[in-house]
Amino acid sequence: MTVYKAPLxxxxxVLEELFDVGEIAKLPGYQDATPDTFAAVLEEGAxxxxxxxxxxxxxxxxxxxxxxxxxxxxxxxFKEAYDLFRQGGWTALAMDPDYGGQGLPATLNFFxxxxxxxxxxxxxxxPGLSAGACEAIHKHGDAAQKKTWLPKIIDGTWSGTMCLxxxxxxxxxxxxxxxxxxxxxxxxxxxxxxxIFISAGxxxxxxxxVHLVLARLPDAPQGTRxxxxxxxxxxxxxxxxxxxxxxxxxxxxxxxxxxxxxxATCVINFDEAEGYLIGGKHGGMRAMFxxxxxxxxxxxxQGLAVGETAYQSARAYAMDRLQGRSLTGAKFPDKPADPxxxxxxxxxxxxxxxAYTEGARALAxxxxxxxxxxxxxxxxxxxxREANDDLVGLxxxxxxxxxxxxxxxxxxxxxxxxxxHGYIHDNGMEQLARDVRITQLYEGANGIQALDLVxxxxxxxxxxxxxxxxxxxxxxxxxxxxxxxxGEFAAPTYRAFARLQQVTAVLAxxxxxxxxxxxxxxxxxxxxxxxxxLGYIWTRIAEVSLAKKxxxxxxxxxxxxxxxxxxxxxxxxxxxxxALFASIGAGAKPVMELAAEAF
Ligand SMILES: Cc1cc2nc3c(=O)[nH]c(=O)nc-3n(C[C@H](O)[C@H](O)[C@H](O)COP(=O)(O)OP(=O)(O)OC[C@H]3O[C@@H](n4cnc5c(N)ncnc54)[C@H](O)[C@@H]3O)c2cc1C
Numbered sequence: 393m394t395v396y397k398a399p400l401x402x403x404x405x406v407l408e409e410l411f412d413v414g415e416i417a418k419l420p421g422y423q424d425a426t427p428d429t430f431a432a433v434l435e436e437g438a439x440x441x442x443x444x445x446x447x448x449x450x451x452x453x454x455x456x457x458x459x460x461x462x463x464x465x466x467x468x469x470f471k472e473a474y475d476l477f478r479q480g481g482w483t484a485l486a487m488d489p490d491y492g493g494q495g496l497p498a499t500l501n502f503f504x505x506x507x508x509x510x511x512x513x514x515x516x517x518x519p520g521l522s523a524g525a526c527e528a529i530h531k532h533g534d535a536a537q538k539k540t541w542l543p544k545i546i547d548g549t550w551s552g553t554m555c556l557x558x559x560x561x562x563x564x565x566x567x568x569x570x571x572x573x574x575x576x577x578x579x580x581x582x583x584x585x586x587x588i589f590i591s592a593g594x595x596x597x598x599x600x601x602v603h604l605v606l607a608r609l610p611d612a613p614q615g616t617r618x619x620x621x622x623x624x625x626x627x628x629x630x631x632x633x634x635x636x637x638x639x640x641x642x643x644x645x646x647x648x649x650x651x652x653x654x655x656a657t658c659v660i661n662f663d664e665a666e667g668y669l670i671g672g673k674h675g676g677m678r679a680m681f682x683x684x685x686x687x688x689x690x691x692x693x694q695g696l697a698v699g700e701t702a703y704q705s706a707r708a709y710a711m712d713r714l715q716g717r718s719l720t721g722a723k724f725p726d727k728p729a730d731p732x733x734x735x736x737x738x739x740x741x742x743x744x745x746x747a748y749t750e751g752a753r754a755l756a757x758x759x760x761x762x763x764x765x766x767x768x769x770x771x772x773x774x775x776x777r778e779a780n781d782d783l784v785g786l787x788x789x790x791x792x793x794x795x796x797x798x799x800x801x802x803x804x805x806x807x808x809x810x811x812x813h814g815y816i817h818d819n820g821m822e823q824l825a826r827d828v829r830i831t832q833l834y835e836g837a838n839g840i841q842a843l844d845l846v847x848x849x850x851x852x853x854x855x856x857x858x859x860x861x862x863x864x865x866x867x868x869x870x871x872x873x874x875x876x877x878x879g880e881f882a883a884p885t886y887r888a889f890a891r892l893q894q895v896t897a898v899l900a901x902x903x904x905x906x907x908x909x910x911x912x913x914x915x916x917x918x919x920x921x922x923x924x925x926l927g928y929i930w931t932r933i934a935e936v937s938l939a940k941k942x943x944x945x946x947x948x949x950x951x952x953x954x955x956x957x958x959x960x961x962x963x964x965x966x967x968x969x970x971a972l973f974a975s976i977g978a979g980a981k982p983v984m985e986l987a988a989e990a991f
Pocket of ligand 1: 521555560563564588834837
């Protein structure tokens with residue numbers, strides 16, 4: 393069976409030992425977000441995730457959502473769990489206090505969201521989509537819109553969705569056909585069209601559902617420049633805030649899909665539904681883009697979260713399951729066989745899972761903290777604010793794509809460790825692999841993340857975003873690679889880092905001359921970049937672990953495990969970069985020479 397306990401000790405390591413989360417409490421408005429607050433909130437959140445959300449993960453997958461006459465019913469226990477979630481104030485954690493939120497930092501919300509997604513990825517979709525809708529209204533709504541919609545979404549009485557995708561377009565939103573016709577009321581439109589794949593589009597958890605819908609005005613220019621954003625509620629809201637008539641929004645069905653079966657993925661039909669323009673005419677894509685970093689980091693986090701559950705479950709199984717004898721002689725001669733953990737191949741898989749998951753957490757936390765700084769640093773620290781914003785922009789596609797690609801690998805390794813039992817539904821492991829697969833696809837498929845990295849981020853501001861990573865990492869690795877203790881981590885990372893810099897320069901040049909060169913290399917380049925970034929993070933983890941180990945009261949084993957995992961990463965996982973660089977060096981020709989009709 394799968395198991396899950398919130399990794400609170402690792403959170404403390406990342407927040408307090410590897411990074412200084414105390415810096416967050418120095419940001420304007422976050423005075424109360426001290427390390428103690430972080431620890432207390434996460435401890436409380438852990439209980440909810442372990443005791444309420446995790447126990448309904450497997451049953452939610454088996455039962456799935458039900459659709460009948462336009463109504464969607466979530467699986468048994470979801471409504472009760474959502475009520476507890478809402479009453480506990482968890483929907484309000486990082487939201488604006490002016491609208492009833494608790495005003496805590498994104499970094500804290502980030503760790504809490506990891507626990508939710510580890511415990512029950514499907515459940516997390518409902519508050520997750522609400523948070524996205526909330527952010528859109530908060531950033532782009534006018535005062536009246538914020539007052540009408542935010543308090544109820546923030547207290548969880550209502551929920552939200554993001555309605556972008558249509559049958560003919562997912563990636564290429566320029567093809568959107570949903571129409572918005574003006575009415576005689578200023579700012580009010582009639583929305584008509586069909587959206588598909590809408591997460592939390594219809595369900596029984598909340599009194600109202602507030603859809604954020606991309607649509608096209610009659611005079612709109614072609615393509616993405618002609619898309620506008622609208623608030624379209626399921627129930628209209630009266631001036632006093634009470635729910636009014638049903639709007640012209642209906643669920644046409646739910647998808648039967650590979651995973652996250654307890655998350656309702658809906659067809660939503662808009663039939664002259666009343667909608668309210670937000671973010672200005674033709675400002676829809678701009679409004680979406682401002683939210684994209686947070687949403688994409690959130691999906692990367694979902695990957696790491698599922699990887700954590702897969703790792704914990706596989707570790708427990710490997711300790712328990714008795715099969716065969718150690719190659720070097722029985723380790724538990726009193727038992728009928730040794731536990732799986734003695735076998736090198738099982739250890740290879742477990743360490744791969746651990747290195748990717750713990751490394752991912754530290755990498756993502758680094759970016760989340762930069763996001764808080766980018767959002768909150770005052771004008772007097774404008775340069776630092778810009779530097780953090782650049783780092784978030786650069787690392788977002790890497791965190792989204794690499795963490796989710798690794799998570800699929802990690803959950804598959806988890807299944808492998810369970811052997812045939814991993815393939816059996818009741819043991820929970822195959823669910824993790826099915827559930828996490830979507831994270832590579834939605835919120836911009838991973839191939840699109842790679843194009844974002846090589847096509848936009850690489851050249852943005854004349855390479856300034858790249859320098860935000862390259863310069864400090866170069867300084868750090870040069871300073872540490874000759875250190876007698878740290879060199880074993882810093883030196884291999886530096887070699888891969890130096891190759892990354894060379895490849896970046898070549899790719900930037902070749903891509904300018906022929907964009908297919910950049911396109912053909914994009915996915916491999918993103919992965920190589922991500923692996924180097926993880927190398928840097930694991931070197932920093934090793935540095936802290938070496939320093940802490942000497943004075944660790946009874947916790948030396950914790951730091952030894954970090955060091956062994958860092959060594960494994962350098963020896964067994966980072967070398968993948970060499971193959972990636974060789975493949976990137978082969979250029980676009982092997983990919984492009986076969987004519988389309990010859991496939
Ligand atoms: C379970 C689930 C939940 C979802 N939730 C939501 C939601 O809440 N709201 C919402 O609006 N949407 C949602 N989606 C839709 C999701 O975001 C899209 O499926 C995704 O954006 C990809 O679009 P598509 O499926 O149309 O694939 P396409 O756009 O047809 O892409 C197919 C493949 O081609 C690649 N590709 C496309 N264009 C290019 C290009 N120019 N260069 C290189 N490669 C390219 C893509 O990377 C992908 O691998 C959800 C989807 C699913 C399955």
